[in-house]
Amino acid sequence: MRFDVLTLFPEIFSGYLSQSLLKKGIDAGLLAVHLHDIRRWTTDKHQKVDDRPFGGGPGMVIKVEPVVDCVEAVQKLVEPAGKLILLSPQGKRLDQDLVKELAAEPRLVLVCGRYEGFDQRIIDVLQPEEISIGDYVLNGGEAAAMVVIDACSRLIPGVLGDEQSSQDDSFSTESGQLEFPQYTRPREFRGLTVPEVLLSGDHGEIARWRQEQSYLKTKERRQDLLE
Ligand code: 6GU
Numbered sequence: 001m002r003f004d005v006l007t008l009f010p011e012i013f014s015g016y017l018s019q020s021l022l023k024k025g026i027d028a029g030l031l032a033v034h035l036h037d038i039r040r041w042t043t044d045k046h047q048k049v050d051d052r053p054f055g056g057g058p059g060m061v062i063k064v065e066p067v068v069d070c071v072e073a074v075q076k077l078v079e080p081a082g083k084l085i086l087l088s089p090q091g092k093r094l095d096q097d098l099v100k101e102l103a104a105e106p107r108l109v110l111v112c113g114r115y116e117g118f119d120q121r122i123i124d125v126l127q128p129e130e131i132s133i134g135d136y137v138l139n140g141g142e143a144a145a146m147v148v149i150d151a152c153s154r155l156i157p158g159v160l161g162d163e164q165s166s167q168d169d170s171f172s173t174e175s176g177q178l179e180f181p182q183y184t185r186p187r188e189f190r191g192l193t194v195p196e197v198l199l200s201g202d203h204g205e206i207a208r209w210r211q212e213q214s215y216l217k218t219k220e221r222r223q224d225l226l227e
Contacts, residue, residue, distance in 0.1 A: 001103070001156050003033045003149050004074050004082065006067070007112040008049055010035040012142045022150065025159040033149060034074075041070040050114075059116030067111065067122050074109060082107030084128040085148070086118070087141030091130030094148065098131070102148065103155035110148060112141030176225050180213035 005013065017026065017033055025031045039047050043065070050060035075081040083105045092098065102108060111128065123130070133144040153159050154166045169179065183194040197209045218225050 001031045001105070001152065002078070002082070002107040003031065003152075004036060004077075004107070004109045005033060005112065005145050005149075006036045006038050006070050006074060006110065007140075007142055007145070008038050008114055009112075009140070009142055010037050013146065016146050021159060022153055025153050025156065028158065030156050030158050031149075031153055034077075036070060036074050038066050038070050041066040041073065053116065057116075061116055062113060062118045062122070064119040064121045064125070067118065068125055071109065071111065071126055078107075080107055082109040084109045084111070084126060086111045086113070086123065086126075086128040086130045087132075087144040087148070088113055088118070088130045089132050089135075089137055091132040093135070094131055094133045094144075094151075096151075099148075099151040100155060103152040108148070108152070110141075110145045112145050114140040177214040177218040178222060178225070180210040180217070 007013070013033070013035055017023065022031075022033075026033065039049055042049060048063065049066055050062050053059070053061045071084065075084070083102070085102075085108055087110060131144070131148065133147050138144060154169075160166060183198060187194050187199070195209070197205055200206070
């Protein structure tokens with residue numbers, strides 16, 4: 001799977017992409033992330049990517065020409081052109097079902113906003129899918145793009161090792177419930193012991209216990225997931 005990220009701050013991504021599972025997936029050729037600096041598509045002397053809003057008001061608005069030029073150039077780099085996504089707090093809220101849809105795409109082109117927003121004509125011309133990662137405001141779409149890449153990468157076959165699995169993750173279980181509690185050594189810490197059933201070796205009992213724990217935790221914390 002290929003991700004192209006269009007941003008004013010490409011450096012933000014380097015640390016994140018060079019660690020852990022994402023790095024392994026990239027090194028193994030299972031995913032690729034290409035960063036594109038929107039500022040490189042400006043044509044004026046001052047490389048201006050934002051300007052004051054018509055009609056007045058605080059903040060700056062991202063200009064239409066560099067973003068549209070950058071998107072069109074990046075989409076032409078390779079086939080297929082990829083699914084175009086604009087990260088924005090006005091977008092459709094990301095959840096695991098949407099992650100599954102996105103992870104089935106061969107290529108995503110992710111456009112990160114900053115400041116007060118995009119010139120509306122960017123959206124009118126490019127007609128991207130707008131995606132938000134939740135009901136709060138970030139300084140920009142970069143953290144949201146990393147969330148999309150991270151969540152999708154877990155669903156790409158081979159990115160998680162054999163010993164790991166996205167099947168048991170919260171929201172990914174058949175039942176859509178939260179995860180059961182996990183324990184590892186030592187058996188006792190500050191008087192807190194590991195539930196006896198997990199030491200029993202009875203795999204049927206363990207599976208039943210875990211299912212029940214998932215259900216109880218979901219009922220207590222996220223009744224909405226059971227409805
Ligand atoms: Cl995608 N961008 C910004 N700026 N804020 C957000 C967001 C995105 N998703 C939630 N809040």
